[in-house]
Structures are given as C-alpha cells and as structure tokens.
Amino acid sequence: MKIKDKEFALYLTEDKLNKRCKELGGQITADYKDKDPLFLSVLNGSFMFLSDLIRHVEFTMEINFIKLASYLKDKSSGAVQEIIGITGEIEGRHILVIEDIVDTGTTCKYLSGKLMEKKAASVSIAAMFLKPDVFLNQYPVKYVGFEIPNQFVVGYGLDYDGYGRNLRDLYQLKQ
Numbered sequence: 001m002k003i004k005d006k007e008f009a010l011y012l013t014e015d016k017l018n019k020r021c022k023e024l025g026g027q028i029t030a031d032y033k034d035k036d037p038l039f040l041s042v043l044n045g046s047f048m049f050l051s052d053l054i055r056h057v058e059f060t061m062e063i064n065f066i067k068l069a070s071y072l073k074d075k076s077s078g079a080v081q082e083i084i085g086i087t088g089e090i091e092g093r094h095i096l097v098i099e100d101i102v103d104t105g106t107t108c109k110y111l112s113g114k115l116m117e118k119k120a121a122s123v124s125i126a127a128m129f130l131k132p133d134v135f136l137n138q139y140p141v142k143y144v145g146f147e148i149p150n151q152f153v154v155g156y157g158l159d160y161d162g163y164g165r166n167l168r169d170l171y172q173l174k175q
C-alpha cells in the first residue's frame with residue numbers, strides 16, 4: 001500500500017480491530033454504567049475507534065469532541081496545539097478520553113491536566129493503540145486496544161500527512 005511517498009504493510013485486520021472494540025466496550029459498560037460519563041473524543045484520529053467502540057457500550061452517553069495536534073507528517077513535534085478546545089461542563093463529570101493512539105503520552109498528559117484543572121470527578125483514557133517503547137507513562141492509559149511496536153502506523157482513523165484515515169485495517173510503515 002503506497003500513501004504519498006511511503007510504503008505501508010498490513011499489520012492488523014479490520015476483524016481483529018472489531019473484536020477488540022467489542023471487548024473494550026464490554027469493560028467500559030461494566031465500569032461506567034452508573035457514572036453517566038462524558039466521552040471526549042480527540043480529533044482527528046479517534047473518529048473511527050469512537051464510532052466502533054460506542055456501538056458496544058450498553059448505555060447512552062454524552063459525547064464531545066476536541067481537536068489537538070502534535071504530529072507533523074510522521075514525527076511527533078513534542079508540543080500540543082489546541083485547535084478546537086474543551087467545551088461544555090466538565091466539573092464533577094467522569095471523563096473518558098477517546099484517543100486513537102498513545103505514543104509518548106504528551107497529548108494524554110496535556111489533556112488530563114486541563115480536565116483536572118476544570119475539576120473533573122475522574123479522567124481515564126481509552127486508546128486503541130499504545131507504543132510502550134516510547135510511552136513516557138506520565139498519565140496511565142486505562143483501556144488499551146493493542147500495544148504495538150514503535151513504528152509509524154496508518155489507517156483506522158490514523159493518517160500519514162493527511163491521508164489514509166479511511167483505511168479499514170491498520171498498516172505499518174515499511175522500513
């Protein structure tokens with residue numbers, strides 16, 4: 001699979017991704033069914049994970065979106081830019097942040113700090129992918145779909161330079 005100037009190889013199939021969403025949805029249902037949580041989806045990348053995950057959550061919930069950016073092409077810039085900020089009432093709410101992928105964890109740390117400042121009752125993170133080799137563990141990720149090696153991935157909501165988000169499977173950059 002070629003996207004712009006780079007070659008990618010199939011890494012995780014749609015079927016595996018769907019099965020894992022079902023399992024995570026079951027866990028989140030059990031943990032949050034009596035808490036009226038607010039799901040906070042981090043755009044752009046999390047839209048596909050969010051839409052698969054919430055179909056397996058057995059209660060109705062409020063969903064909000066924020067837009068952050070920390071990546072330029074295929075490299076982390078280290079700084080988080082808030083493009084669409086946090087709106088709505090956070091104080092006293094149990095917040096479940098929905099992330100596509102956690103790499104260094106800079107985005108999670110930034111966001112959890114902001115939410116705690118706004119007096120959230122609790123802040124937990126659900127991420128479809130986590131790269132343990134580079135994760136700095138400054139804030140725990142409670143729900144992880146798959147731990148993956150430290151290689152750039154694309155598809156299932158994730159992009160390379162804006163492209164590839166619509167791919168149903170996950171692809172890994174060929175070295």
Ligand code: IMP
Binds near residue numbers: 045099102151
């Ligand atoms: P972190 O702040 O270093 O944890 O980076 C998290 C953000 O970087 C994610 O929400 C993605 O937008 C982006 N990102 C990290 N790794 C990848 C990747 O392998 N492919 C595409 N985007 C990535």
